Structures are given as structure tokens and as C-alpha cells.
Amino acid sequence: MDALDEVAPAFVAMAHRIVWATVATTDPDGRPRTRVLHPIWEWDETSLTGWIATGPTPVKTRALDAHPYVSVTYWDASHDTCTADADAVLHTDDATCTEVWERFASAPEPVGYDPAIIPPWAGGPTSPAFAALELRPTRLRVFPGTLLLAGEGTVRTWRR
16 A cells, blocks of 8 residues: 555546546435546545535535535546545535635636636626535555556555
């Protein structure tokens, strides 16, 4: 098992290069649901936090109320993959939503973007159509497929 400070930077680098991730939740009846979302990750040398600008849909809200966990997986055509299993909290308060909105608006592309381009969010970060999903990883896995296929590289895994 690798240390967080060995895995988190590699995870963030790969995730921010790939950008789009499949995010899985579990509904109240135990059935998985997936959707493609656009997380942003922050590594402060001691902890890793992910944020997703999202809509507080009834399906997503019910799933997270019943099972406040997600699995986030990135994949690209070179078979580079990375996954974060995480505790998840859906925030709808104005302060957190504004902070996350600004985080995306001020980040460099391709991870950063103007959330106002999403039609339901035209009302801004305090719109009832906007929410912030906070992710606190419990497990990370980084699989550098390109390097592994060439006989190089190492799969990195961390667990809280």
C-alpha cells in the first residue's frame, strides 16, 4: 500500500488531464447509478478533496441521502485509469456553492470552466438548480496503462 503523498499527486495529474469521469452512486434500493461528471481535485500536501459542480436532482439526492459514497473513475484511450472511492456530501448552501462556482471559474482549462454555460445554472451559484458535491477519498488507485503496456510504471493504491 502506498502513502497518500505518493498517490494523490499522480491521481490529480491524471484526473485533471482526462477531465471527465464516470461517477457512481447507489440508490436507496441498492442499485448503482452512473453519470459522467467533471470533478476538480485539490491536494494540499496532506489531504485530497474533490469538488463537482452539479444539479441537486431528486435521483442524486435520494442516492446520496441513503448511501453518502461515490466511486469516480477516469479512463482514456491509452488505458490510463484512476479511481477515487469517496465519502460524499451534497452542499446546497449559498456559501459553499459560491466557493465551488468560483473554484471552477478561476481554475485553468481543461478543468476550469465558466459554470454559467450550463443552462440550468444561468441563475448563478445561489440558484436552486446548482449544488456542490464534496468528495473525501477513502481509496485511490492510479493505473498508468500507457507505461504498464510498455513494461514500465507502477500501479499505485492508497486506502484511508
